[in-house]
Amino acid sequence: MNQLPNVSRRCHVLRQLLTSGMLLMVMLTVAGSPGIASAAELLAGAAKVDITNRDVPLVNDPLYVKALVIKEGDTTAAIVTVDAVAIGEIGSITNEYLGNVRDQIEQDLHIKPQNIMINASHCHGIVCKDVEQRTVKAIKEAAKKLVPVKVGVGTGHEDRVMENRRLFLKNGKEADVRHAYSLPPDEEVAGIGPIDPEIGILKLDKLDGETLAVVYNFACHPIQGVPNKGNTADMSGLASQVIEDNLSDGTIALFVQGCGGDINPAQYKDVDNPRDAETLGNLLALSTLKAIRNIKCTDDSGLKLINETLTLPRSNNEKRIAELKQEQEQLLNSLQGTSLNLKTFLPLIVKYKLYEEHPSYYSHRYMLEQKLGRDGLKKLDAENRANMERYINNIYKMEKMSRNKANLALLTKHQTRNQAAGKTIDVEVVAFKLGDFRMITFPAELTVNIGLNIKKKSPFENTFVAGYTNGYNYYAPTAEQLKNVGNAQEDSDCLFAPEWQAIFESKAHELIQQLK
Ligand SMILES: [Zn+2]
Numbered sequence: 001m002n003q004l005p006n007v008s009r010r011c012h013v014l015r016q017l018l019t020s021g022m023l024l025m026v027m028l029t030v031a032g033s034p035g036i037a038s039a040a041e042l043l044a045g046a047a048k049v050d051i052t053n054r055d056v057p058l059v060n061d062p063l064y065v066k067a068l069v070i071k072e073g074d075t076t077a078a079i080v081t082v083d084a085v086a087i088g089e090i091g092s093i094t095n096e097y098l099g100n101v102r103d104q105i106e107q108d109l110h111i112k113p114q115n116i117m118i119n120a121s122h123c124h125g126i127v128c129k130d131v132e133q134r135t136v137k138a139i140k141e142a143a144k145k146l147v148p149v150k151v152g153v154g155t156g157h158e159d160r161v162m163e164n165r166r167l168f169l170k171n172g173k174e175a176d177v178r179h180a181y182s183l184p185p186d187e188e189v190a191g192i193g194p195i196d197p198e199i200g201i202l203k204l205d206k207l208d209g210e211t212l213a214v215v216y217n218f219a220c221h222p223i224q225g226v227p228n229k230g231n232t233a234d235m236s237g238l239a240s241q242v243i244e245d246n247l248s249d250g251t252i253a254l255f256v257q258g259c260g261g262d263i264n265p266a267q268y269k270d271v272d273n274p275r276d277a278e279t280l281g282n283l284l285a286l287s288t289l290k291a292i293r294n295i296k297c298t299d300d301s302g303l304k305l306i307n308e309t310l311t312l313p314r315s316n317n318e319k320r321i322a323e324l325k326q327e328q329e330q331l332l333n334s335l336q337g338t339s340l341n342l343k344t345f346l347p348l349i350v351k352y353k354l355y356e357e358h359p360s361y362y363s364h365r366y367m368l369e370q371k372l373g374r375d376g377l378k379k380l381d382a383e384n385r386a387n388m389e390r391y392i393n394n395i396y397k398m399e400k401m402s403r404n405k406a407n408l409a410l411l412t413k414h415q416t417r418n419q420a421a422g423k424t425i426d427v428e429v430v431a432f433k434l435g436d437f438r439m440i441t442f443p444a445e446l447t448v449n450i451g452l453n454i455k456k457k458s459p460f461e462n463t464f465v466a467g468y469t470n471g472y473n474y475y476a477p478t479a480e481q482l483k484n485v486g487n488a489q490e491d492s493d494c495l496f497a498p499e500w501q502a503i504f505e506s507k508a509h510e511l512i513q514q515l516k
Contacts, residue, residue, distance in 0.1 A: 042301040043071040044204050045145030046213040046252035049138040051083065053092075053126040053231060060230030061238060063125045065135045066254045067142040068204070068213050069111070070434060072303040077115040077432070078105070078139050079215060081254040083233035084120045084127045086472035087443070093120070097132050098470060104136045109143050114307035117430055117441060119256045119469040123222040123234035149204045149212055151301050151435040153462045156199035156291030161235065161280040162220040164193035164448065165264040166481070166488060174481070176488035177264055180406050182399035193262060195219075196448050198455075199288050200258075200464035202437040205297040210248040216288050217439065217464040219258030219448055224265035227274035235265060238281030239288065246289055256439070257468045259451030261475050262490050304433040306511055309426050310504060313497040314418040317411050317485055324408050324486045331397045331404070338390040345391050348384055360384075407492035411485070414474070414495055425495055428470045429504070431511035438515045439464045440508045443471030447490055449478050450501065454508045463512060476500065 048066040052059055063083035070077050080101075085091035087098055102113035116139070128134070165177040167184065168191035175184045200217035222234035232238075236255040243253040265280055340348070352359045358366050360377050369377055430441040438460050442450075446467035454465050467476065477490040479498035485491045 041072070041148055042151065042299075042303065043146040044149040044212055045069050045142040045147065046204075046254075047138050047141035047145065048252055049134045049141070051127045051131045051134050053128045055128075056126055056231050058228060058230035060226045060228055060232040061241070063123070063127055063231070063233045063237060064240075065131065065138045066240075066252055067135075067138040068215065068252065068254055069139060069142040069146065070204075070303055071146060072301055075115070075303050075305065076109075076111045077303060077305050078111060078117065078142070079254060079256070079432075080116065080118040080135060080139060081256060082118060082120050082127070082131070082135065083123050083125055083237045084131070085122055085124050086120050086468065087118050087470060089472040089474070091124075092127055092129070093131060097135075100132055101135050101139070105139050108136075108140065111139075111143075114430075115305050117432065117469055119441070119466055120472070121222055121233065121236045121255050122257050122260060122445070122468050123232070123237060124225075125232050125234060125237070147212070148207050150207065150297035150299055151437070152203045152205070152295035152297035153436040154201045154203070154291050154295035155462065156201060156216075156287045157197050158199055158218065158284050158287035159195060159197035161266055161283050162195055162263050163266050163268070164195050164262055165221075165268070166193040166262050166490070168192065173487045174484045174491075175403065176262070176490065177268055178406075178489055179269070180489075181403045183269065184399070184403075185396060194448055194452065195263060196259065196451055196455075198464075199284070199291060200437070200439070200462065201288060201291055201295060202434060203292060203295045203297055211251045211292075212248075213252045213254065214243060214247065214288075214292060215254045215256055215437075216243070217256040217258050217466055218284065218288075219260040219451060220263045220265060221260050222257075222265070222277065224268065224275045224277035224280055226278065227276055232277060234277040235280045235284060238278050239285040242282055242285035243288055243292075246285075247292070256464075256466045259446040259448045259465050259467050261445035261447035261450075261467060261477065262481075263448055298435070301435055302433060304431075304515055306431040306514060308429050308431075308507070308511065310429050310507055311424045311426055312500040312503055314421065314423055314425050314495055315414070315482075315485075315497045316418065317415050320485045321408065321411050321415060324404055324411070328401055328404055328408070331401050335394050335397060336390040338387045338394065340387050340391045345388060349388055352381075352385065352388065404486070407486050407489065410489065410492040414493070418495060425473065427473060429507060429511070430470065431508075431515055433515040436460070436462050437464070438462060438512060439466055440511060441466045441469035442476065442504065443467075443469055444473040444476035444496075445490070447475070447477045447481060449481075450476065450505065453505055454512070457505075457509055458512050460512065460515070465508070476504075 088095040202215040222236040240253040451465040475490040
């Protein structure tokens, strides 16, 4: 909160002075900082603005845009987080949003466009129509509140709230856990993919020891929903609220989505209990708070930001699309005739599973038939069993067809687009450093292996990776996962050719090494 009187007059003066290049001095004055700070002093301010779309039947909890503005010497950067599905492309944030926000902030605050990072939590909540203006407002409010800060870095551990959604099948292929289609039968599943339980945390404290802001990075789709099905910021938004409520008054907690491309909330397909993001959010918040207690903030800052454009190859899945269409045709032709329909199948399968020996009548009737040398019941049972097996096989084939159909639609959509767009795609990659906190960003849904690889190879202990930042280019799975094109969402809902992974990972490594 800005506790100085006559705020609107100060804002007016601020605008005038900003244009005359006196940013640092003004910010110190507005912040009420004692004395003249040295150029290397680290300043930060944070703010949040409600972006909930309330024009919906029910709102469960608010969605926010949050901004953290950091200034050291001549460098000013902003980390912005939005409780939204993506920065452009899908959902209600437009493709012009990022450019417009950056232009406005450059014009009004003289922060370089490439120093403004905007990460979408990827929650599937609905934001208000003027989210762009509210984002600008959040950044401006944060910039107005710059005060000297110390920084600290730490990591937490959370492995209870999520699960990898890719299933390794016995036939060598992979399926994924979605609501859009049925899972393959349990008997076909041989293994599951990894998770990343690390929470990467950056803490900024004011000089009086009060916490100003916490940035925390974690990999999981925040798509669990809430029991009342209302508009929600989901697990990450609910976790941020708990973190803010349990630190100094006015603390802003910014959730930065990590490599959550193939990470689902735990028990995402539960049909026996209402799925509740609040339970998961509480666990994530408690694990983050536990780690925050151990973070010591120091003067050792060193703000650095590198923004590069990376050219990546686009995929061509023409052959795979043709194969999938052929497979659909084969599955359709392999459906078997059976006397049963759903109405007759369901009671039969219950009887035959419960009473394996005598499913069709009481045991005495079977005994009598045996005594008399008759086998009518046995033959009926054999016929019913054969019909049920055909019916179940048909269901599995239809489930497979529904998976193929959804993934084929994604492939076809991207194929048309990729063919029209040429061979490559440019993406924005940012390398960010503050204190011992280092982060690489990428504008797509990175799968968890990418993050684990980059972290493992980094020479620095606290290196983190954020997908969903500064744009949205659908999924970015590994080259290995792209061998599975057509069988899971991440490998089908993707614009990149497999070579993209090596190009990005080596660029990430190169940039991280520059974050000394
Ligand atoms: Zn997603």
